[in-house]
Amino acid sequence: xxxxxxxxxxxxxxxxxxxxxxxxxxxxxxxxxxxxxxxxxxxxxxxxxxxxxxxxxxxxxxxxxxxxxxxxxxxxxxxxxxxxxxxxxxxxxxxxxxxxxxxxxxxxxxxxxxxxxxxxxxxxxxxxxxxxxxxxxxxxxxxxxxxxxxxxxxxxxxxx
Amino acid sequence: xxxxxxxxxxxxxxxxxxxxxxxxxxxxxxxxxxxxxxxxxxxxxxxxxxxxxxxxxxxxxxxxxxxxxxxxxxxxxxxxxxxxxxxxxxxxxxxxxxxxxxxxxxxxxxxxxxxxxxxxxxxxxxxxxxxxxxxxxxxxxxxxxxxxxxxxxxxxxxxxxxxxxxxxxxxxxxxxxxxxxxxxxxxxxxxxxxxxxxxxxxxxxxxxxxxxxxxxxxxxxxxxxxxxxxxxxxxxxxxxxxxxxxxxxxxxxxxxxxxxxxxxxxxxxxxxxxxxxxxxxxxxxxxxxxxxxxxxxxxxxxxxxxxxxxxxxxxxxxxxxxxxxxxxxxxxxxxxxxxxxxxxxxxxxxxxxxxxxxxxxxxxxxx
Numbered sequence: 001x002x003x004x005x006x007x008x009x010x011x012x013x014x015x016x017x018x019x020x021x022x023x024x025x026x027x028x029x030x031x032x033x034x035x036x037x038x039x040x041x042x043x044x045x046x047x048x049x050x051x052x053x054x055x056x057x058x059x060x061x062x063x064x065x066x067x068x069x070x071x072x073x074x075x076x077x078x079x080x081x082x083x084x085x086x087x088x089x090x091x092x093x094x095x096x097x098x099x100x101x102x103x104x105x106x107x108x109x110x111x112x113x114x115x116x117x118x119x120x121x122x123x124x125x126x127x128x129x130x131x132x133x134x135x136x137x138x139x140x141x142x143x144x145x146x147x148x149x150x151x152x153x154x155x156x157x158x159x160x
Numbered sequence: 161x162x163x164x165x166x167x168x169x170x171x172x173x174x175x176x177x178x179x180x181x182x183x184x185x186x187x188x189x190x191x192x193x194x195x196x197x198x199x200x201x202x203x204x205x206x207x208x209x210x211x212x213x214x215x216x217x218x219x220x221x222x223x224x225x226x227x228x229x230x231x232x233x234x235x236x237x238x239x240x241x242x243x244x245x246x247x248x249x250x251x252x253x254x255x256x257x258x259x260x261x262x263x264x265x266x267x268x269x270x271x272x273x274x275x276x277x278x279x280x281x282x283x284x285x286x287x288x289x290x291x292x293x294x295x296x297x298x299x300x301x302x303x304x305x306x307x308x309x310x311x312x313x314x315x316x317x318x319x320x321x322x323x324x325x326x327x328x329x330x331x332x333x334x335x336x337x338x339x340x341x342x343x344x345x346x347x348x349x350x351x352x353x354x355x356x357x358x359x360x361x362x363x364x365x366x367x368x369x370x371x372x373x374x375x376x377x378x379x380x381x382x383x384x385x386x387x388x389x390x391x392x393x394x395x396x397x398x399x400x401x402x403x404x405x406x407x408x409x410x411x412x413x414x415x416x417x418x419x420x421x422x423x424x425x426x427x428x429x430x431x432x433x434x435x436x437x438x439x440x441x442x443x444x445x446x447x448x449x450x451x452x453x454x455x456x457x458x459x460x461x462x463x464x465x466x467x468x469x470x471x472x473x474x475x476x477x478x479x480x481x482x483x484x485x486x487x488x489x490x491x492x493x494x495x496x497x498x499x500x501x502x503x504x505x506x507x508x509x510x511x512x513x514x515x516x517x518x519x520x521x522x523x524x525x526x527x
Contacts, residue, residue, distance in 0.1 A: 028505070045353060045355075047353070047510070048352075048353035049353070050352060050353065051353065078355055079355060079356055081505070081506040081507065081508055082506070083506075083507055083508040083515070084508045084510075102489070102490045102506070103490035103491070104355065104357070107355060108357075112355060112360070113355065113359075113360035113361075113363040113364040114352035114353065114354065114355065114360070114364040114366055115352060115354070115355055116352065116353075132352065132364070133352050134352070
């Protein structure tokens with residue numbers, strides 16, 4: 001168990017760093033992954049039912065992390081235009097950045113085969129854990145997730 | 161013994177009726193399209209866009225397929241309060257009506273009317289008709305990988321496994337068809353969703369999907385086996401005449417009836433129609449739904465959809481990775497739905513209620 005019962009699907013990621021990217025949000029403003037703190041990078045689509053169930057739990061995780069952090073959440077909508085994502089955000093407002101990978105180039109570079117897929121990156125943006133399914137984020141403890149990331153980073157030697 | 165003449169007459173009428181029916185599959189379920197009379201349809205696509213600011217563009221697919229045995233594009237006409245022109249994709253010849261409106265137009269609207277003639281297809285796989293081989297450039301086009309349909313890596317490995325031991329292209333093409341029918345599915349217990357490219361489907365092991373996934377998988381596996389293959393993107397325009405509720409348009413409103421099919425080019429036979437995705441659709445949706453794979457209704461379509469199509473359907477194009485002229489946005493993997501942009505932002509083509517478009521179909525009286 002990595003960080004609570006809900007994180008049982010999180011597996012170690014051993015393939016090292018994945019390509020940096022810059023993507024627009026639903027207003028067209030481009031953003032990159034925020035460095036300096038571990039990041040939950042979540043790939044999803046609005047038409048994907050398990051993704052829709054998971055989305056509000058990610059917001060609760062982000063809210064918990066804002067007090068017990070440092071942990072940031074970034075979501076990437078895969079293969080969709082802005083309109084359905086805006087509609088989702090109107091129904092489920094979130095504080096974290098939601099970016100658009102319309103042509104799936106980032107999902108492909110990040111080896112995303114199924115939605116949702118979540119990576120947990122260390123503060124140097126090296127992926128350390130991956131879940132290629134939906135997760136019960138409400139059962140994930142931020143503290144133990146951060147501990148796991150630190151241990152994985154130490155075991156694999158920094159910013160490989 | 162006396163003979164009741166009325167019964168003899170009734171029996172004779174029944175035999176005549178049976179002879180007129182297509183051949184019967186097991187348990188009296190018939191699904192046997194045969195090339196017969198041509199049917200004409202008029203399909204109308206009406207697009208309405210709320211302009212909340214900025215220039216507006218729309219790209220509406222229109223049929224560009226002309227195949228002497230089964231499909232004729234008769235004409236495409238349009239009316240609009242914008243500037244419209246017919247545009248073609250240069251690689252595959254897909255056609256679309258490209259409409260542009262200035263930022264000052266608050267209510268952009270366009271109506272496109274296409275007339276087509278179609279007839280059912282059935283290829284006798286045992287009797288090659290002497291079709292000429294594809295020209296080298298065309299053969300190369302229908303063998304190469306695309307953005308959504310790579311033909312190397314896991315696609316090639318899977319294809320090699322499926323066709324192992326099959327010694328002709330017909331046997332290889334059929335082995336892939338049977339594999340798709342046997343191995344793909346739609347299962348509510350699968351928690352994850354596909355991302356719409358076939359290599360990702362195979363890597364994830366989630367082989368659930370709809371026509372654009374399953375028939376694309378067929379095309380990719382066939383191309384990887386060295387057999388030219390292509391997706392044919394289109395829309396159902398009429399109910400099935402074989403009584404299959406799941407294989408036809410349920411009403412004149414066909415806004416959500418898009419369906420893509422596949423073809424393989426087999427030596428001597430030419431383009432052969434296949435549609436493994438429709439076999440899975442019958443399994444899932446044909447009343448009473450969730451049919452067993454050995455249900456007579458499934459068996460009948462499975463037997464037929466390698467080599468035949470009921471053409472209650474309009475074929476738009478064979479195109480992949482289509483660039484929309486005048487757009488700075490991404491290419492579309494295929495052009496089966498109307499597309500539009502307001503202020504250069506692409507609208508959601510799968511949500512015809514927010515990006516309002518309706519597609520209706522009517523059969524025209526036989527000429």
